[in-house]
Amino acid sequence: MSCTVDNSIFEKLHKNESWLYTNVSALSTITFQDNEDAHAEFVELYDISKNSPFVVFVNGIFQENASRLSGSITINTGSGEVAKRSDSQIPRGACDGVHITGTQQKTIHVLQIVAGEAPVACYGSVFIHANEGESISVAETNVGIGNCDHLLMPCTEVIAEKNSSVTIVRAIRGSKKAYHLSSLHVEQHESSKVQTHTLTLAGKRTRNEVYAYLDGKDCESNFDGMYMLGQDQLVDNHLRVEHNMPGGNSREFYKGILDKNAKSVFTGRIYVKEDAQQTDAKQTNQNILLTDDAEAFARPQLEIYADDVACTHGATTGEIDDEAMLYLQTRGIPADAAKTLLIYAFLNESLDELTDDEFRSNLVEELLSNLPGGEFIRELYL
Amino acid sequence: MTTPLLEIKNLHASVEDTEILKGLNLTVLPGEVHSIMGPNGSGKSTLSSVIAGHEAYEVTEGSILFNGIDLLELEADQRACAGVFLAFQYPIEIPGVSTKFFLKAAVNAIRKYRGQDELDAMDFLDLVEEKAKSVNLNTDLLDRNVNQGFSGGEKKRAEIFQMAMLNPMLGILDETDSGLDIDALKIVAEGVNKLRSPERGFVVITHYQRLLDYIVPDYVHVLMDGKIVKSGDKSLALVLEEKGYAAFEPSGCSCGC
Numbered sequence A: 001m002s003c004t005v006d007n008s009i010f011e012k013l014h015k016n017e018s019w020l021y022t023n024v025s026a027l028s029t030i031t032f033q034d035n036e037d038a039h040a041e042f043v044e045l046y047d048i049s050k051n052s053p054f055v056v057f058v059n060g061i062f063q064e065n066a067s068r069l070s071g072s073i074t075i076n077t078g079s080g081e082v083a084k085r086s087d088s089q090i091p092r093g094a095c096d097g098v099h100i101t102g103t104q105q106k107t108i109h110v111l112q113i114v115a116g117e118a119p120v121a122c123y124g125s126v127f128i129h130a131n132e133g134e135s136i137s138v139a140e141t142n143v144g145i146g147n148c149d150h151l152l153m154p155c156t157e158v159i160a161e162k163n164s165s166v167t168i169v170r171a172i173r174g175s176k177k178a179y180h181l182s183s184l185h186v187e188q189h190e191s192s193k194v195q196t197h198t199l200t201l202a203g204k205r206t207r208n209e210v211y212a213y214l215d216g217k218d219c220e221s222n223f224d225g226m227y228m229l230g231q232d233q234l235v236d237n238h239l240r241v242e243h244n245m246p247g248g249n250s251r252e253f254y255k256g257i258l259d260k261n262a263k264s265v266f267t268g269r270i271y272v273k274e275d276a277q278q279t280d281a282k283q284t285n286q287n288i289l290l291t292d293d294a295e296a297f298a299r300p301q302l303e304i305y306a307d308d309v310a311c312t313h314g315a316t317t318g319e320i321d322d323e324a325m326l327y328l329q330t331r332g333i334p335a336d337a338a339k340t341l342l343i344y345a346f347l348n349e350s351l352d353e354l355t356d357d358e359f360r361s362n363l364v365e366e367l368l369s370n371l372p373g374g375e376f377i378r379e380l381y382l
Numbered sequence B: 001m002t003t004p005l006l007e008i009k010n011l012h013a014s015v016e017d018t019e020i021l022k023g024l025n026l027t028v029l030p031g032e033v034h035s036i037m038g039p040n041g042s043g044k045s046t047l048s049s050v051i052a053g054h055e056a057y058e059v060t061e062g063s064i065l066f067n068g069i070d071l072l073e074l075e076a077d078q079r080a081c082a083g084v085f086l087a088f089q090y091p092i093e094i095p096g097v098s099t100k101f102f103l104k105a106a107v108n109a110i111r112k113y114r115g116q117d118e119l120d121a122m123d124f125l126d127l128v129e130e131k132a133k134s135v136n137l138n139t140d141l142l143d144r145n146v147n148q149g150f151s152g153g154e155k156k157r158a159e160i161f162q163m164a165m166l167n168p169m170l171g172i173l174d175e176t177d178s179g180l181d182i183d184a185l186k187i188v189a190e191g192v193n194k195l196r197s198p199e200r201g202f203v204v205i206t207h208y209q210r211l212l213d214y215i216v217p218d219y220v221h222v223l224m225d226g227k228i229v230k231s232g233d234k235s236l237a238l239v240l241e242e243k244g245y246a247a248f249e250p251s252g253c254s255c256g257c
């Protein structure tokens, strides 16, 4: 069965300060349908790395036939313990989920698809437990298919024990009509390393929450994000990073391109507890607005109770760099191609960080097909 | 009579409503090298920006013809395709854009405009090897982003390398010599000299006479306060070197004339 969702909560969510710019009240009036179809044709489209483990959920239901599990991947329902620490208001409910532990040789691909002629809502749950010294990489793809108001609410929880390393990519793809309300909850212990990359290439309203608890000393955390949005699209990247122990190093680096009337909201709260001396926290949000109608809101929120810390934040919002445009044009490159090249360069800086080659080139393809003039880049680079 | 490569008449140009060029005249025939010298702030870079097509500079009066066509009617990229090349005084860095891909886009855009076939990857790389050698540029640099992590000298040599790749009719060098040591200066000059031909022309903007020992100009012009105040042959550069620009101030002439 699909997941049941009490959607009345969405009606007033935006009255809440943390949802100020992200109105999803339309969700409260949508009647979500059950849909148990396997939609194998869409799954095939997003089976990007055929030699890697693959865990597929369609409309919230685990798809055994389409999946390729390996040793330490089990299917169950979410644990919820890390998620409970946050004040996330995205609803949770019982649903199929996946539990991953033990060092993995390859990136594990987790696909959440929502499809159907009528709106479907689903949760999704990924639980990652890296034990001491283990290393795990997970690439999640969240896709809405079709022209209706689907709702995806994937929740990923990570426990990174001492000296472990976890990398998570979350790519939001597919329909520009779907709602994606995702949350990522990270608990880190001594000298662990966690990197997340949140890439928003689709969706009508997308909220990407990251809650990170640096509970051990000397943790390293990198939270990156990239987005490219156009007409009637909004992304809200909402982060809270808690430095609870000394020596933590956290980076938040979010950048995106906004075309037409697209909007971006970035809220980055960095909380540094009294004991968390020698914390180094850096936060950056860069936006390029292609039109006068596009808007970007950046809200750094620093809450610092220790005295020996380095916290910086910076937000830039601007247009395509005129001087760079001129330089390219004086070399014979026409203005529209120069613009495409600069947009691609800006976004590709984030994609370059992705370590899984097949996943990266698949995303580059999607980026280029969304980018006006992307064909020019494809010819040039490929 | 040959059509001038570049014919600038009574050029007035402003930036943010301040007039910088105040009635400048300059004619460059095919095969000629003209040097423009002038103190800081006299308008040398403004002139090169206006010729290249920088939109921040507004031409309020006068004309620029290139091979008889009205250059001011063309966008910056069309000017490049038509055969104008500017080696920037301060080449900018472009994060995320690889030099090699950028150059391939440039070379092929220009070839397309000129009705030539686009170069395939092999031919392009052959051309890169050949031209990089001519300015002693390490091709490893071309895997970096445009001008990023280049030393000052590498940036200047990369500009001359780009000029060689793009094969222009008119090359404008805006203080390509500044910041170069004597060896780098010779390499740059040699790169330019190799491109000299009966069809091609150059405008070499410089602050110092020493570059002109290596790129020997046919004419030297002194630019002061947005106007050419004196023109002569290469010996004028030596006069400048000796007496300084003060000698050419419209008032207070010290040359005893």
Ligand SMILES: Nc1ncnc2c1ncn2[C@@H]1O[C@H](COP(=O)(O)OP(=O)(O)O)[C@@H](O)[C@H]1O
Binding pocket: B015, B016, B020, B038, B039, B040, B041, B042, B043, B044, B045, B046, B047, B056
């Ligand atoms: N983009 C600009 N905005 C404002 N003023 C400018 C700009 N570019 C040039 N100028 C001014 O124009 C004058 C001439 O500058 P420039 O052409 O760069 O001189 P040069 O290259 O001879 O040193 C200077 O006074 C400079 O401050």
Ligand SMILES: [Mg+2]
Binding pocket: B044, B045, B046, B089, B174, B175
């Ligand atoms: Mg200058």
